[in-house]
Amino acid sequence: MSDTREPGKDQVQPPPVFLERQSYRRRRLMDAARLLPVLGAALFAVPLLWPTEGENAVRMSAAITYVFSVWAVLILVSVGFGVAARQGQPSDPQEPERDT
Amino acid sequence: MTSLNVLVAVCLSYVVLLFGVAFAADRLASAGRSTWLRSPLVYTLSLSIYCTAWTFYGAVGYAARSGLEFVTIYLGPTLVMIGWWWGLRKLVRVGRSQRVTSIADLISSRYGKSNTLAVCVTILAVIGVTPYIALQLQSITLSFSIFAEADPAGSHVEGSSAFWVAAGLAVFAILFGTRNLDANERHHGVVTAVAIEAVVKLIALLAVGVFVVWGIAGGVVDTLQRIDASEIGVWQVDHGRWATITFLAAAAFVCLPRMFQVMVVENDDERHLRTAAWAFPLYLMLMSLFVVPIAVVGLEILPEGSNPDLFVLTVPLAQGQEMLAMLSFLGGFSSATSMVIVAAMALSTMVSNHIVMPIWLNAKGGGASVSGDVRSVVLYARRVSIAAVLALGYFYYRLSGGGAALASIGLIAFAGIAQILPALVGGLFWRGATRTGALVGLTVGFVLWLFTLLLPGMGAGVLAPSVIEQGLWGLSWLRPQALFGIEGLDPMVHSVMWSLSLNSAAFCIASLLSFPSPLERLQGAQFVNVFDHSAGPRGWSGSVAQSEDLMIMSQRIMGAREAQEFFQAEAKAQGSRAYFPEPTPAFLERLERELSGSVGAATAHAMIGQIVGGSSVSVEDLLAVADESAQLLEYSSRLEAKSAELSRTAHKLRDANEKLTQISLQKDAFLSQISHELRTPMTSIRAFSEILRDTDGLEVAEKTRYAAIIHDEAMRLTRLLNDLLDLSVLENGQVSLNVTEGMLVDVIDRAISTALTGSANPLKLRRNRAAERISIRTDLDRLTQVFINLIANAQKYCESHEPTLTISVHDVGGRVVVDLVDNGSGIPPHSQKMVFEKFARVSAEKAGGAGLGLAICREIMQRLGGNVIYLPGQEGGAFRVSLPLGLEIAAQ
Amino acid sequence: MGRRVLLIEDEPNIAEAIRFLLTRDGWHVETHADGADAVEKIAGASADLIILDVMLPGKSGMDILRELRDRDDTRDLPVLMLTARGQSRDRDMAEKAGVSRFMTKPFSNAEVLTAVRDLHAQASQT
8 A cells, every 4th residue: 555655746747636637527427326316206207297187188108108218318327327437437446455 | 729738848948947057157156257147237137036927917917907007116116226326335335345144134234233123124024025925926827827728638727836836946946045155145046047037038028019019019100009099098197106106116126135135135246236227227118118018909909808917928829929928928937936036035044044043043052153053054944944935925825815916915015025114224324223213113114014005905804894994993093094084095005105104203213212232333333334434546645544543543542642652663663754653464463452452352353454444434433432432441440540549548548547556656655665764863863862861871982872873863864865856856857967078987986986985894996997998978977976876885785704896897889888796695686676776675784875876876877878787697796887988968 | 670671673773772761761671673583582582562663674563563463472462663654554554453552753762661661551450
């Protein structure tokens, strides 16, 4: 661990700024990822507002289209987050293993 | 028409394939060549045990009956998965870092490793899951019966097929679920088989769907039109159920024992969640994509009254697509078997760990010291538990009759399992959650669920109709489906609302009111703050920050000064000029030893391990624990110190009392001695002066003699008074020393001349004047007084015919030693100790002085930084005077 | 006549003064300075009266008195006790031990003579 003590001290452009920006991005990405299920729940709750009787009643095909579209969008956004998070974290993020 | 025999053959070969896959996967895993087994794909596919036969067959039936509501069963888990950053990530991290083996273990571990809680969760799980297993058996039997009906040659007995299926599944689960006792409870064989089954069921359902849409309905647009034209063609949904079931599915997805098993326990790598976050929702979406078309087409083309639950099978069969139907059957079979196997495994783990093992250990009376001993018992208990769980499912299936009552059990089981949710979520996110809270919440939720959903749902006979109509004990507000007078709700919504809200409320209130044990608090901190120490890249100052953490902790345990000294010494020993030492293994070992002196070895090890090992407890939590133990330590050590102080004081008091008594005795003795010494000469003086006064005719010689006696006695009195005053001054330390420089020989000369003046038979002296030429710096007059006393003493008591006093002087290491040895008989041994005491007189006849001379000598020598002792073992009386060459003024 | 007094006293000057006084009063005075063999000395002396100092080398006057009172031949012997310590505790102890008369030093010569005569008179009457 002592070899990581002062990284880039002799470099012209100190990398911490770059890292800082990257970790900032990653954190905002996490915020967005956290919001995704809330958004999904809200979108899946929308059909509850639809009229169920009378002339304006929503056709089943439309309902299916809506629900599966929302579903697909959520999945795609989730894929996007997964890819972005992987790129944002080149190193293994979860195992800060120490050699002590 | 496919004969039943062919179906059975296909089925058996499929099972053999699964056995082979599971066996191969286990072999690969044990050989360490199992990288692809640990891929995110397999993880995602293993999660698909969520989709049981109930969803494989049931979803279409559900859609045929209630339209799109079925989709909520999948929407809940979808939301949970895409929101993995909120909860699943934490759940998996906690599960891995705490090495939990089941949901019951997790709950118990979180709440101070309470086995009571574990037992509660286990019982709840068994009650919730057993009907579910029965449901799977029913689905397999039903699907068999479809083929049996179509095959006139086959004779099919429903019960026996269910039995053989149950037995076969038990064998599979036992073979691959309890082959070894892995510390991490991972079962690669089972997981791989489950993944393959996941693929089979997805392909089967997709194939049926594709066939229906493009083979029967004639394309997407036509399908949509058919849907709109069907009896479920209009959007119609119960709002309460839509929301409730979405939520319930989400809750069950996390809490179901089998889901927990594949999601947390079998998880190999936390990063797999990132893939599963989108891949599993995709799987779910694909599974439900063709549900409505199949339902609509089934309703359209199959005769009225056909069981919609079996459309997935009957539609292809009706169209003559036997291979497709076979595939579909295998899909349903896969759904059922994978669920049963994993559920049985998960339940058996819980039952054996939390119920069987505690009982066994208890019965054994703590004799389980051999680890191999316990190992075999655990495996045995697992196997028996698996068999028992499946037997339970089978009997439930047989007893319930496999009717419609069973079909509704899926959601009821969800609602029951969801009762764990408050304790689980509270445990993960709220440090204040306590064991009592979890226990009370679980109990309240469980009882309400039982009363409002399970018992009424099991049909008449279990709960008397009068209870459902009029409430428990005739109390109308205790009606199971209209609790507290709230009517008109869907029974499911009603039950979930009451049970979960009251469960949560009870959990929170009981948590707030109760006080957690230290272990609970530690575990709570570990769970809630699991990421604080196990995630994120460390800064470059990580090592120093670690030393700082160690320092802060050590200070609280060892005390600030000791800890700082220790760290500084260590830093210096490492050759570092920094304040903190590098946390090298050697340093940590020494620190641990230091700490273990205060808090015990195990605690010290754990504390350092937690800080250095980057484990999941935050420093703050550790400090809290350290503070607590430090307070305890301080308290007990303060008590100890106090009692030690008390006993010291008592001892001192006793000493003081003894001393006072002694002093009082000494004072009495001293006063009576003084009295005696004063009265004795006065008696003589008075008697002779009265004789001189009262007696007539005394001769001159007589008169002279008596006057001389009076004079001598008067002199004796004076000497006594002088000595007394001298001693008093010396003893009180009020004496002021007149320190000058002089030669020892002069001092001795002066003392001899004073002591022997006027003596009739003076001592002969043997001296070495050259040796006496030592320059000393002290109070010369006082020293002279000592020698006068000692020489006069020798003169007085030496009874030799030719009394001789030898004075020899040595210089011993900066001190002058003067020995005065006479040739008399000396002082008998028993008196030697007391010669320096006041009024000590060795023999009666020689009484001339007051007996204070040697006491005065001793006092003076002490003032002069030296001493005077009696030298035993010489030829006569011998005294040794020793004193420093130069007296330090400050010394006195 | 033969009135005999045995004086046990270790201070030579005091012993001399008492001997002078009593001799002039017609007593035969024998002196002894050691406490250790005083009891034997008294028993063998057939004296009419004992004058006993308390502070004696060898054995204290108090012990000697107790021994005398324990012996048949000396039980009734008049004993005049002299002490230089003069504490009331000593007087109590002496009276308990059976002393005939107790006097503290320094005494007046007349007192000693009176005491000796009284004691002898009492002893003669009984």
